[in-house]
Amino acid sequence: MEEIPEEECLEILDQRSLGRIAVVVEGQPQIFPVNYAINQRIVAIRSGAGTKLSHAPGSKVCFEIDEYDSSGGVGWSVMVQGIAVDATDAFDDVSWAARAAAPWPVAPGVKPFWLAIEPSKITGRRFRRRA
């Protein structure tokens, strides 16, 4: 198992658009698939009203992407740990960066809110399966 340096994690994050966010609701983590975009290390997500919007802002959340290619036997994951910010109409740098990114949700439903994740830690791991 090899560690992926932060700079490469950011490149990988920049090349994808579908990940998952984990939010803790009264001690119980919940995981939701989300489309995202990244800008200046900030992960930006659009959201409707619901669990993510009511529990994420101001709290510790986790964002993750991963892939496993069974033919090549290569797997990797990138994890962003940090604090979620309701970036819908705030004027701080994190919120600006989030709104300047362009996440494009494929799921239906009105998503008028922006969530940003201000990372405390960006880590990645990769492995190659032995033949």
Place this chain on the structure above:
Amino acid sequence: MEEIPEEECLEILDQRSLGRIAVVVEGQPQIFPVNYAINQRIVAIRSGAGTKLSHAPGSKVCFEIDEYDSSGGVGWSVMVQGIAVDATDAFDDVSWAARAAAPWPVAPGVKPFWLAIEPSKITGRRFRRRA
């Protein structure tokens, strides 16, 4: 967005082998990709020593699988919320069910421990993107 009934969630879980577990470490959720198997509603995972093993047992965790087919525009996710149990050598029903399942980790490394998730809630959602 359509809800997937629990029975169908269990069928979908049974057909896959790669998901993610979220574990909360001092208030900070972390997400790890894992191979799993399911038996009698119990999600079974094999683990080495590390974050999952030291923080999951006795705590609330979340397990999730998802898929998005961009050609058909169909996306879904299934989420198992519950309590993790160190099932390595305990004799309770949950641990037996976990050890009788056969998760096959593709990642390298010795994984001598078994984690089981005793579900409190199994939910799923599906959508079809409008053309």
